[in-house]
Amino acid sequence: MKNAFANSNLHSRKHSHSQTAVKFQKLVVFGMGNINLALPSDAVFKVTNQVPVYGSGFNGVGLAHFGDRQITIVELHRRFFTAKGKYLIIVENKVGELYGIPVASVPTLIDVPLSRIQVLPDSYRHADLLAIATHVCHIPQAETSLTVFLLDVDQLLPSS
Template sequence: MNSNVMNTQSNEKQPVLSRKTTQVLKLIHFTLGKLYLALPIESVYKILNRAPVHGSGMNQVGVTHSGEEDITVIDLYQRFFKESLPEAAKGGGYLVTMQNQIGEIYGIPVAEAPILIDVPLSAIRLLPESYRRSDTVNIARHVAVIPQNSGTKTIFLLDVELLLPT
């Protein structure tokens, strides 16, 4: 008899290896001034090299073109800090684009390349409604609190549906 067949048909129970798995959320992380911001990877459409933004310059919304697409650009730096992006950051940079529920594409200009990070779900917290109504970062509903050597790092998780001012 073939011993390989005998082994595969055996009723012996194999030991089950127990592994502790941590559920994580994949985020695209970037900085804006002194703020740490992130978007869930599912929300990100593309990351592009920054192109000229057209508009009146009177508010934080403009438009740029990428191929055949027109992208609404939201200058969060101007929105949060009430001033234009520092000159040093204007020359290059990236445009983090995302798509909302109705399919419209938005972009956020950032000075440095965004990075992909894994954040344990246990590190994500809901922001209090009173804070959201009072602070300039009212477009975030959650934060990720990440332990660091020197304390903690708080990353605001942006909500794509809240990006455009009403």
């Protein structure tokens, strides 16, 4: 699988000492239980307060009203056994359908060098709960690095 993030919302910065352009990907990062997940910023339509969700509640998918549109709510917190969210990340897939992901706290926008984003092995993707993640990145921080799994918007809905 090639790096699908290479063609999304990229920007370059030049380092003054070398004048070499480094390509970055803007990611919207959020916590889900004890892991960190992210979406490419160009897939994020809006972040808003949580709205009422309607549906049977049996399969981790619901429906919400957003203006004059209906949004399929993907309740990832059920897959990861975490508390329900206070906020809603609204994302748009390749065909223009909107999905909502409830999250507990406001997500963070982070610039990540493309060189830090790596494709997840297929064996891991098919064996783990994170089958919706396609890439992983390690972001250095003050005390330890932050490991972030990058989600594929087109794979958010559970397979039936």
